[in-house]
Amino acid sequence: MTQTTLMSIPGQIDPVPVARDITPREDGRVDLIGLPKDRIRELFDEAGLDAKQAKLRAKQVFHWLYHRGVTDFEAMTDIAKTMRPWLAERFFIGRPDVVEAQHSTDGTRKWLLRTSDGHEFEMVFIPDADRGTLCVSSQVGCTLNCRFCHTGTMRLVRNLTPGEIVGQVMLARDALGEWPKGSMAGLEVEEDSAQYTSDGRLLTNIVMMGMGEPLYNFDNVKGALKLVMDGEGLALSKRRITLSTSGVVPAMERCGEEIGVNLAVSLHAVTKEIRDEIVPLNKKYGIDELLEACAAYPGASNARRITFEYVMLKDKNDTDEHAHELVRLLKHYKLPAKVNLIPFNPWPGAPYECSTPDRVKRFSEIVFEHGISAPVRTPRGRDIDAACGQLKTAAEKKSRAQRDREAAEALESAATA
Numbered sequence: 132m133t134q135t136t137l138m139s140i141p142g143q144i145d146p147v148p149v150a151r152d153i154t155p156r157e158d159g160r161v162d163l164i165g166l167p168k169d170r171i172r173e174l175f176d177e178a179g180l181d182a183k184q185a186k187l188r189a190k191q192v193f194h195w196l197y198h199r200g201v202t203d204f205e206a207m208t209d210i211a212k213t214m215r216p217w218l219a220e221r222f223f224i225g226r227p228d229v230v231e232a233q234h235s236t237d238g239t240r241k242w243l244l245r246t247s248d249g250h251e252f253e254m255v256f257i258p259d260a261d262r263g264t265l266c267v268s269s270q271v272g273c274t275l276n277c278r279f280c281h282t283g284t285m286r287l288v289r290n291l292t293p294g295e296i297v298g299q300v301m302l303a304r305d306a307l308g309e310w311p312k313g314s315m316a317g318l319e320v321e322e323d324s325a326q327y328t329s330d331g332r333l334l335t336n337i338v339m340m341g342m343g344e345p346l347y348n349f350d351n352v353k354g355a356l357k358l359v360m361d362g363e364g365l366a367l368s369k370r371r372i373t374l375s376t377s378g379v380v381p382a383m384e385r386c387g388e389e390i391g392v393n394l395a396v397s398l399h400a401v402t403k404e405i406r407d408e409i410v411p412l413n414k415k416y417g418i419d420e421l422l423e424a425c426a427a428y429p430g431a432s433n434a435r436r437i438t439f440e441y442v443m444l445k446d447k448n449d450t451d452e453h454a455h456e457l458v459r460l461l462k463h464y465k466l467p468a469k470v471n472l473i474p475f476n477p478w479p480g481a482p483y484e485c486s487t488p489d490r491v492k493r494f495s496e497i498v499f500e501h502g503i504s505a506p507v508r509t510p511r512g513r514d515i516d517a518a519c520g521q522l523k524t525a526a527e528k529k530s531r532a533q534r535d536r537e538a539a540e541a542l543e544s545a546a547t548a
Contacts, residue, residue: 150481156247160223164301165294167358169191177308178221183214188214196224197364200310227252242302246271246295250288252342254299256307256334263307265331267299269352270343275377278409279399279442281478290348296355300337300365307333337367339374339489340395346379346386347527369393380424382384387429394428395471396421400448401456403469409444435502436467442475443486443494454497461503470498470505537547 156162163171165263172189176182177403188210196205204210204218227244230251234240255266271288274282284396304310309332337359339345345352356372361366374386387394389399396422400406404415414419441457460467472495475485486494491507497506 133320154409155224158223162223162225162247162294163192163196164225164298165355165358167354167361168363175221188218192218194363196312197301197358197361200304202226213365217486224304225298225534227298228474229302232306240370242306242307244299244302246291248394252291253296254341256303258333262335264336264338265300265303265334266338266341267296267341268343269296269345269348273343273378275344275346275368276411277377277399278411279475279481279483281445283344287343293341293351293354293358294352297358297365299341300334300359300449302474303334309334334372334525338375338395339372339392343373344377344379346376346382349382349385356390356392377410377412378416378421378424379412380420383424383428387431391430393435393438394425394431395440398457399442401453401460405448408474409442409447418460422460422466425463425466431467433467436469439470439474441470442473443491444475445484445486445490447483449486449490450492451493451497454494456460458501458503459496462501468503469502472505472507474507474510476510 137294139173161174163174164507167437168189172185174467175185175188180188180426191207191210191469195201199206202208202224204215204224206485207215207218210218225247227246229242230245233242236393238258242254243251244254250271252268254268257264257266268291270290272285274287320482339352339356352374352536356374359372360368360369369390369392373393373395374390375397376386377397383394386392398406398418399408400408400413401418403413403417406418416424423433430435431437439461441448457470461470472491473492475481475483495507
């Protein structure tokens, strides 16, 4: 069992045991979001419940947290009324704080979020006719310094915790109204709404393509995605989840074996010289080593292809020769592949320009002609800096006072709507 320390809370009879693997809140309560059922049971046991009660309450609380989306123990109607204050005194149900929420003219939504210790990060929701995709961050900042990526110009502050990662998904469901009816208002939920699936929902897919390199935060990302995929929790199929990596080769096989989600690889170039420049991680794990790891990725098949992301940079990586070399590499390694061609999304001070539409079209045609799917991704959310490669903490774009003023105006507007 995990070692614990005791924290005394003024006005409370007994100290609350806080496991060392959990960052305590200032009030001493433990945030349950991000914790699996067995960990919740362990905490309940350490807090004084007997083994039978701890197991039962953990099962009930887990269901209310991840299946119903409640944020208040008082909403847990199958738990005795006398038990709910006991839980509320010792535990907490958190969400990332929303600093700013923006809506693009194309329907894309972006949230600037803040952690409990004051760090900021972003997430994006992209609605389409047949799906709704949430782009989730894994780190505050990034350490990879990819030259075409605005996020890469930030310093890495820290990894996000499992709770901060899965909390993004839960916050998006809050905003989209996608929990079973009545749960968010703390009301009793009818039995016929007990089953929850992604069918008919706005949020159907998750991509770990936000701020940070997911494989440099492997354990926390794994913990969060296990909760997302848990059939008794958020219940999203692993086939609806894609993890994007810039090529952290040693962790790729482990990702396939232990998480099992779809893989996307930020390739962006087909020669060592160019990829060294735009994706510096290439100096550590080169193209051949990366593609060998892709070929060995567990679960990869023609029915479950690896996605290769390729940002189109004018006069840098977009020639016919580059397209033919891309085809050669994918065929040489016998990779079941799809190539997403991404028009470069500019940002102030960016060192590159986007390839012309004709050049992007021709590049796509060459790859398609060799039997490899190469669609051109339609830029989304550019007007709110939510497009691929544009995420960057808004603390560097506007003052906190300005954001607080805008947040107050938004709340006032919502109250009078």
